[in-house]
Amino acid sequence: MIDAAILEAAETAPPTPILIAPEPVLRQTARAVAPEDMRTLRDLLPGMFRAMYDAPGIGLAAPQVGLGLRFCLVDVADEDQGRRPMVLINPDIMHESETMAVREEGCLSLPNQYADVIRPESVRVRYRALDGSDQEIEADGLLATCIQHEIDHLDGILFVDHLSTLKRNMIMRRLAKEQKRRRD
Secondary structure (H helix, E strand, C coil), X not given: CCCHHHHHHHHHCCCCCCCCCCCHHHHCCCECCCHHXXXXXXXXXXXXXXXXXXXXXXXXXXXXXXCCECEEEECXXXXXXXXXXXXXXXXXXXEECCCEEEEEEEECCEEEEEEEEXXXXXXXXXXXXXXXXXXXXXXXXXXXXXXXXXXXXXXXXXXXXXXXXXXXXXXXXXXXXXXXXXXX
């Protein structure tokens, strides 16, 4: 969990613009967050949370806002259940279940595009929390899918990369058409 001040600041912060594929930074591997990056990271969090919640989304990785740092935000709770935001810094998947699960995925960097993706049903992830402590989380279901999706972003991987070439190309063409229509 994160401190309440960040969420309070997110209520009034301007949303950080989210990059849309095929933006090149989305295909780059993010570098590890170093101690000297923490101030920048903390300064960005309110705008990133605002962008994620406004979208609405359940996860947002730093590369999606143009920052090549290895951290992401996750909050799979329904708003009426109360927010349960997490910031995962330098996350690393330690274990994946052998059991796979199919879940429909979308992405804030590929707006209005969805497809079924097969991923491990559960994962154990090690990460650094905002307070600098090392943490581990066991996740399954939607949370496991979301964390895997966001870690993929940190490695320059989009959810469409888990699909057949045909499905990926169809989604990317459809996205390009929608983006062109918005610009015209």
